[in-house]
Amino acid sequence: MPAEAMTTPLTNLLEGLSVEVHPDAPLAPLTWFGVGGCCDALVRPLDLPALQETLRRCRAAGVSVRVLGSGANLLVDDAGVDGVVLRLDRGAFTAWTFDADGASGRVRAGGGADMSKLMHEAARLGWAGLEAMSGIPASVGGAIWMNAGGKFGAIGDVVDSITLVNGEGVASTVARDAIRFAYRHTELPRGIVAEACMQLRRDDASAVRDRVRDHMRYKKASQPMAEHSAGCMFRNPTLPSGERVSAGMLIDRAGWKGRREGSAHVSPTHANFICVDPGGRAADVRRLVEAIMAGVREAHGVTLQTEVAFWKRGDRAGAI
Ligand SMILES: Cc1cc2nc3c(=O)[nH]c(=O)nc-3n(C[C@H](O)[C@H](O)[C@H](O)COP(=O)(O)OP(=O)(O)OC[C@H]3O[C@@H](n4cnc5c(N)ncnc54)[C@H](O)[C@@H]3O)c2cc1C
Known part of the structure; x- marks a missing residue:
């Protein structure tokens, strides 16, 4: 269906929800490749109930839904993509909290949170475990979906549980034992990682920061970090x-x-x-x-x- 024909019904479909709807939104600026066309609608839910209801309504209306993280592992076709592209870059989806007692090293992060910022914050507070994410552009959800990592470890090493929302809008908590993390792949039912709980370990803040810096140095020396790419193209x-x-x-x-x-x-x-x-x-x-x-x-x-x-x-x- 042409984009013009889709945009009005999509805006109507999501009426009354706590979402931002951007019809015919260009995706190139939202990906690291920086190429590709528009989606019929870019939808930014402001909270979990809005995300769930968006999925429910789209499923009932037969509208396809995709989720975009930081766009660092994605190529969008020049003619764009049909249906709704969800982006968790508003409200609690971008936030994280360390456990209130500050001693357990458990951090709860929204699926759209910036992994790099979270890693730097953890390092500042003296929590180790996310250094392997150094130089890997990702949202928390995208990193978990791909089990991002490399030579120094992968995100799966620290994931404790996730909140997954399926295509019908049903949210469930998936414990670590039920998730199989593999090489650049996480075995999960198709859905959206709305939140993740990660278990970090106490370390000296300067030691954690040194590892972050060393890993970054290694990446910069061996990869074209400043160019438009999506990291490794092939497995x-x-x-x-x-x-x-x-x-x-x-x-x-x-x-x-x-x-x-x-x-x-x-x-x-x-x-x-x-x-x-x-x-x-x-x-x-x-x-x-x-x-x-x-x-x-x-x-x-x-x-x-x-x-x-x-x-x-x-x-x-x-x-x-
Ligand atoms: C310069 C550069 C260096 C890189 N180096 C590495 C590296 O060393 N190691 C490595 O593993 N990767 C690397 N990558 C690739 C990329 O950083 C990772 O794959 C990262 O996990 C992508 O996360 P994202 O949020 O950008 O996902 P996106 O690119 O936005 O999406 C990727 C896939 O994840 C899905 N997804 C996104 N968010 C969610 C969510 N919340 N719930 C469910 N599914 C979701 C998307 O639908 C899509 O299928 C690199 C990329 C670049 C540009």
Whole structure:
């Protein structure tokens, strides 16, 4: 359905709710790639009941819903995406609280809270456990959904429980034991991470800050942090021998480092990063992804899988 035809009914659909509705909202400024088109409506719920009722009404009306975090692991098609894109960047969704006694190291954070700010606050207070998130742009919900991390650990290491809201708007608490954290993936029923509880541990504040700084230094030296990318484009594949190998190394050895397709190029710093020129096109990224996959298949007999989510109209990928 064309965007013009969708926007009025979507605004009506959500009437009376504590939500901000932005029809035909451009998504490029909300993603790290900085490319892609509009969604039919960007919806910002102000509280949990509004989020739940939005999901209920959209489900009943057959409107597809996606959730956007910091947009650091996402490519939006140039023609945009249909339906509602939810963003938890208002009210309690962006906040966190440390346990009132200040001694337990438990922190409760909204799904839209900025992971980097939370990590720095924890470091300042002398709570360790989030340093692995240094240099990883993410919302709390997006980090948990992807089990973000790397060489120094992953967010799954500290998650204690989450509040998950499903496509029907039903919220439930999922305890750590019921969640399987895997390599850049968390096994959860499809839904929205509205809140998370994390268990940190006491450490010397300056030691925590030093680790944050060291990890950041490592990232800056090995990755193009200042460019428009979505981090690693491909998952590190597991070979038939069971060994997990670096996708960047395979891409580099296949001769793709530095190569370009229109506005997109393979970073000369890290071959698993695809960077886009300002004002570039998602179509160029897609073409480059396909060319790299073909090149790596030909050179190494390995089929790469993308790690970055791709949203486009008429496609249910990413919908709740
Ligand atoms: C410069 C750079 C460096 C990076 N380095 C790393 C790295 O070292 N390690 C690493 O793991 N990643 C890295 N990334 C990728 C990215 O930071 C992570 O994948 C991060 O977890 C994405 O979080 P987000 O909030 O931006 O999610 P988005 O990109 O907004 O969304 C990603 C996926 O999560 C879903 N999602 C978002 N919020 C929620 C929610 N509240 N509930 C349920 N689902 C949700 C979305 O629907 C989508 O499917 C890097 C990215 C960049 C740009």
